[in-house]
Amino acid sequence: MQYRRARTKNGTYFFTLVTMNRHRILTQPEHATLLRNVFKRVMTRHPFTIEAFVLLPDHIHCIWSLPEADGDYSKRWRLIKSGFSRQCNVAHKHAANESRKTKKELAVWQRRFWEHAIRDDDDFKNHVEYIHYNPVKHGWANTPGQWEYSSFHRYVRNGIYKHDWCAGHAPALDDTIGKE
Numbered sequence: 434m435q436y437r438r439a440r441t442k443n444g445t446y447f448f449t450l451v452t453m454n455r456h457r458i459l460t461q462p463e464h465a466t467l468l469r470n471v472f473k474r475v476m477t478r479h480p481f482t483i484e485a486f487v488l489l490p491d492h493i494h495c496i497w498s499l500p501e502a503d504g505d506y507s508k509r510w511r512l513i514k515s516g517f518s519r520q521c522n523v524a525h526k527h528a529a530n531e532s533r534k535t536k537k538e539l540a541v542w543q544r545r546f547w548e549h550a551i552r553d554d555d556d557f558k559n560h561v562e563y564i565h566y567n568p569v570k571h572g573w574a575n576t577p578g579q580w581e582y583s584s585f586h587r588y589v590r591n592g593i594y595k596h597d598w599c600a601g602h603a604p605a606l607d608d609t610i611g612k613e
Contacts, residue, residue: 479503
């Protein structure tokens, strides 16, 4: 079966990536640093803008904007996932235990990822809020500001959110986000 993805040059996309078997490894400090460094290397060779981002123990949500002449986010994700997997000490430990070591992949990530093309400003805003509220939704923090691995803090510095955004209440989120 051939898997097809919609690609738009200069597009903006929401992504979800999940670790294999939902292993909770991503927010271990050495892994978070490794992932940040891999992102930087890939962004140097294949530019894109990270509009919003959250790193949770077993998954990532983010929004990227791609350059005007390039719509190939799959290449970027392949490089990020493989770069992280090759250097991650957990990858080698799990690879020996996982039966899914086909296609020379290390058992760190689920094979595919979820993408959604952002349609308009409201869609963008809804997905950004979903990303920033996600640590609270999953019980990892009481407020978005308490979660270290999030672009929420950049949004506060830029005056887009107040530091206490959604403290004590959930944002009104579209139930279809992540299920489109």
